[in-house]
Amino acid sequence: ADISTTLAGVKLPNLLFNASGVCCQTEADLKLMVESESGSLITKSATFEQRDGNPSPRYTPLPGGIGSINSMGLPNEGYEYYLNYAKNYDYSSKKPLFISLSGLSLADNVKMCEAFVAADLPCVLEINYSCPNVPGKPQMGYDLEAMEHSLSVLAPIIKKPFGIKLPPYFDIAHFDQAAAVFNKFDNLAFVTCINSVGNGLAIDFETEEALIKPKDGFGGLGGLMVLNTALANVNAFHRRLPGKQVIGVGGVVSGKEAFLHVLAGASAVQIGTQLKEEGPGAFARIAKELSDIMVAKGYKTLEDFRGKVKTL
């Protein structure tokens, strides 16, 4: 079956790529993504300066394959590293490049966006408003007024279609209020739902210790356990953002969850925890599983079932 898609006007040979943060911090990581069967790739969220991030242990999978917890603390090589990567990227390849930016201030986001715009490259920007792990920095995704102000400054600078990475919302009123903000920006072409469920706490039963070191063990939750929150956010924004697209991320461990994300309304699907645990071979496996599911159900393309979840 045809699992290709178009996102922000850019053609992806298949709908799968990495969630920003996983397999994408260094050129070596990104090379693995280019060589994988993913349809695209996105870089680790960049800040203006290079960051080491939080002390380790700062990521761990959770027992029983239910998911993961992380408090990486936005480690990255600094935006100029990713700008350089984007300048040298082979855009003739069939895989489009996405760039994640997560400035620690609006001023930093402005400077980074201006640099990418000045370089005039085919890559697509995804502004991350939802990093839950920078101590002392509340994530902007939960401050709609601040996010609207940020978008009113950045959208005109970026000019081209771009996207934003959102935290999960858990209240219908918040879906409504957030969508009302996003619908004000014509070149805001997609929203990526969801980032990790912020500030969970994983505790080892035997040792009675928190599993990760930063923030007293508090970190973002990902993996299968966040699937149903992710599907809700994908569908809520699919319903509320006419003319815009949604990238679905959260809980994709097989073709089945990728299928459910598209059924909920996703135009593309990112994979985080499962990619971290299985490696880039996950893309070929999940792509085949999704294709087989579509054949079994009689769907030829993603459009045949995108957003067509049935209500009772």
Ligand SMILES: C=Cc1c(C(=O)O)[nH]c(=O)[nH]c1=O
């Ligand atoms: C960009 C920082 C993020 C991080 C991090 O670097 O701690 N972890 C996440 O789960 N989501 C993020 O957005």
